[in-house]
Amino acid sequence: MNRDPVWWGGPVRTTLLGGKRIVVRLTVVVATVLAPLLLLAAPAAALEHGAGADLERVDSYVAQAMEDRDVPGAALVVVRDGRIVHAKGYGRADGEGRPVTAQTPFRIGSVTKSFTALAVMQLVEDGTVELEAPVRRYLPWFTLADEEAAGRITVSHLLHHTSGIPGTAGGAALFDPARTLEDTVRALAEVAPDRPVGESFEYANANYAVLGLLLEEVSAQSYADYIREHVLDPLQMRHSFATATSEGRGELAVGHQWFFGVPVAVPDRYVPGYVSSGFLSASAEDLGHWLITHMEGGRYDGVSVLSPEGIETLHAPGPGASVPGIPGVEHTGGGYAMGWFTGEMHGVPAVWHGGGDLRNSAMLVMAEDGWGMALLVNSGDYLTGSEPTAHIASGVVRLLDGKEPVPLGRPSIGYTYRVLDLVLAALTLPVLAAAVRLPRWYRGLRRRLLTGNPGRRTTLTVLRVAVELLLPVAALALGPELALAPALESELSASWRNAWAAVPDLVLWLSAVAGVLLAVGLVRGVLLARELARRRRPAPERPPATDSR
Template sequence: MLVLVFVAGVVSGTAPAVAAAGAQDWSEVDAFVRGRLDATGTPGAALAVIEDGRVVHQRGFGEDGRGRAVTPDTPFLWGSLSKPVTGLAVMQQVEAGRVELDAPVRRYLPWFRLSDPEVSDRITVRHLLTHTSGIPASASGEIGDRYDNAPGALADAARDLARTEPADRPGGSYAYSSAGYAVLGALVEKVAGRPFGTYLHQQILDPLGMEHAVATERDFARERVAPGHRSVFGTPVRFDAPYDTSGVPYGHVGGSVKDLARFVRAELGGGALDGRRVLSAKGVAETQRGHVDSSADRYGLGWSVGTLEGTGERMVWHDGALPGHQAMVVMLPDSDRAVIVLQNAYHQLRAKEFADAAIGTAQLLSGAVPRTTPVDGFAVALPWVAAALGAVLLLSVAAPVLRRLPWRRAATRSRSRRRIVVTTLASAGASLAVAAFLWWLPSALGGTLPMALLWLPDVGWGLVTAIALALLLAVERTVLGVLDLRRGKRSAGDV
């Protein structure tokens, strides 16, 4: 039929028009992505669609953190999409015979340890790759996001795990851990004898033609990576963070959507692109195979593995985030298709909404109804709740001004000493309990207060303010109680 159409076009002189009509219309995809960006308040993003081993559509949306239009050449940081890159680097060492997946990590890094030496001795390379090492998820907050670019920063971060208490035996359970990937980066550094970022350039990024990829502090400066955006009371606010050499293996690889598309094409192509091979097809298949059950489907050696909702098609994917950046790759190997979305904003409590841009586009291209997650009312309300709590505590601290009024002084004189003591202890104790609860709350949610300040600044500063006011209130109530006792004693003496 295509031949007949083409012949008819030649005869009628309309062949070019027929060819143009055959081009795919991407307006529906672009409109969907634009809608998801509007829903999350994301200022800028880049999209790429890969089919049959080539990029068939790519474009930019909105502006970067410096007010420039986003294009397919705009650099972003990829967050945890660094993990598949690290997984590939480790597998290169496996195929070169320098590393064994089931060998103890201490064979390559004798200094590696957790607080339990016995557990440390049993952790293998595979355990780290599949997040089953026993290193708790909270360890990522303890050693991550330190923005350390000094020589040896990556190894120093991994060494700091010596203070970490293991959460389970190695191989016992899945616990997503960026800290484990920091150890893998240090392992590659040691085995390869060069800094991790340098290794990535020489063995993966440069061979795949990822010309503007970011894996070192120098790359970050050269590519002039624009600030991302954090949410402050629902408004995207620029966050101009420095680079973090200590976090490259788990979160600080970056580049344009064009760069990431070349990496994904190599993944879909069995480890090769444009005649350059970075890993065997068997090795790539091993990274994309689900090895363990995870919190989201199954996890391989750097990739999550599951099915695309609405079609049931096998899906190999990973998302990533840093304060101010979000990225996601969705690969559908059976149909040789992939979707990439990079965004210059992020909200930790609305992660699923940000992921909709890539997941929904993949569904749309596969003929399914695209996912659109409703706005999380809790995430929107939480900063305001923290601010309201701070306001209430501030009013409580200011309330003793009323004691200057005559009727308040009279009320104080009329109270018994026992009542003053009980009231003071109850008030101060309640204030200390509030401060302790607010300090504990981030850890109960799997983080720390410093992490809240970094990832959710409005909530974090609200908590810090409320904790400080609660402590101040406890001190104030104690002091006022002592003054009331003295005043009451003087009044009794006068009588």
């Protein structure tokens, strides 16, 4: 008897059960039965592990959405079952065409808060910080305009955004590269709380600025050094940093802002005074490690940075931290935990957080179903609340959860700018027309002042000059408020510096139009004054005629 084994796809050499004909027939029957089952099982397995055809569709969706929204570059990572199942870069990382990869670091904005929260929880587990202890135990000089309220603020209140510190607090520090964390926190002495301590939620970057300074005081390290030593390095996040420059950890993606609807690469912005609130940088691949850490009880690749109980605490909403509507996110239920939102987003139960710095934006999601994703985009938009990122993220979240993408019901950035550009053009044309027609107006000025009703015509001309002088002066005086007004909500204080950082195109337009109108008004006023002076001047006496005879 031949005892050679039967190999699938190889020669059949046994005569068992009557010879090779029987074996061949059995092989055909088994293959015929199993093949359809394997084909049916493949999509289910792909969906279960977040890989395969479903991710191909995600890739197609991201690429198409980027093209539709004119997004320069993006990166995506998807995790499942404690591993990265997909990581990819799309588009360009800068104005020179450098391609985005999964290792390209991006500014991640307020996603930084999840790092700050975990770092504070590490100190809690070390026994050096207590969640319910007052902040003054660690920063004795900490105060607000209401000293009694400041004394009742705990570490937990800061983490949950229930301290009563208003969301507008510290807005001046958002664009001041000279301010430190301590400068930002000390400036809160002039800020009055806008609600009772611990009673309700109000998102405020200042809360996490205080936590960053607390972390520095307790650990005797800078925020960037602590995060690198105790979080980034243990988790093998080799393309992440909390410093102004990457210090050898990869070339940062260049952020973009929209100028009248066109994304333009702009210089990087790093604010030390808010580093713990929104100025950490990370790559998509590194954020995959970060998501796995949170989804696997504080561990990545055998290294633990926090206990499972600590992770659970970070993800649990605090009392009074129920969250109202969030621009750009369809969010229901849940609340604010510690550096994370909870509840359904775009119809998917999840723990998540987004971030942006007007030049870049990010979204991290950990779904109840067991998958996680991080999306990074190197463009930001003040007028529509980072609409391109919100649009892309909503579709990716739903696709990964086995749902179809649905419109957010908000205008796209392209539509918003088309409308805005039309409005600006309609306001610009009369100003330009007034400048172009100024010589013609002057040529007819004397005739208008001397015919018909001279008094009435003079009054109307003076009023026109007054409007052309006062209107641009008022526009320039109110410029920051006018430029920042289109946003739905903002913590930016109205200043020219903040307006320039947020909407440089509107600031340029407002300054140019106001300047032209002011120049026209000044020229018209000078010409009118000269003509009126000429009218008041007595006509020279003509010498008497002499008889030549």
